[in-house]
Amino acid sequence: MVAPRKYPDELRERATRMAIDARKDPAVRAGALKRIADQLGVHPEALRTWVKRAETDEGLRPGTTSDDAARIAELERENRELRRANTILKQASVFFATELDRPHR
Numbered sequence: 001m002v003a004p005r006k007y008p009d010e011l012r013e014r015a016t017r018m019a020i021d022a023r024k025d026p027a028v029r030a031g032a033l034k035r036i037a038d039q040l041g042v043h044p045e046a047l048r049t050w051v052k053r054a055e056t057d058e059g060l061r062p063g064t065t066s067d068d069a070a071r072i073a074e075l076e077r078e079n080r081e082l083r084r085a086n087t088i089l090k091q092a093s094v095f096f097a098t099e100l101d102r103p104h105r
Contacts, residue, residue: 007042015040016050023051 015036022032033051037044055061064072 007046011040011042012050015042015047016054019047019051020054 018040019033019036022028022036028035033047034044036042037047040047052061053066056063057065057067
């Protein structure tokens with residue numbers, strides 16, 4: 001079960017947008033994340049993580065985008081289910097094969 005989010009989505013988007021804009025200006029770049037986080041009442045590390053994810057999603061930073069990560073997680077879940085089903089089918093085929101090989105009375 002996913003934990004509830006501490007910060008609303010609007011705050012996350014606004015803080016991320018402000019931080020990305022501030023980082024573009026060399027005059028205010030130094031300490032921009034900490035300053036914006038303090039202004040909005042957000043933990044600086046949370047803001048840094050949001051900015052990093054936004055930059056990755058926009059292609060400004062190398063890494064796996066949010067859409068790709070969600071797709072990978074979905075495929076891994078499907079893969080686990082298929083492996084489990086395959087194991088069950090193999091066990092059933094072994095069971096029925098041994099039943100056919102037994103001598104009948």
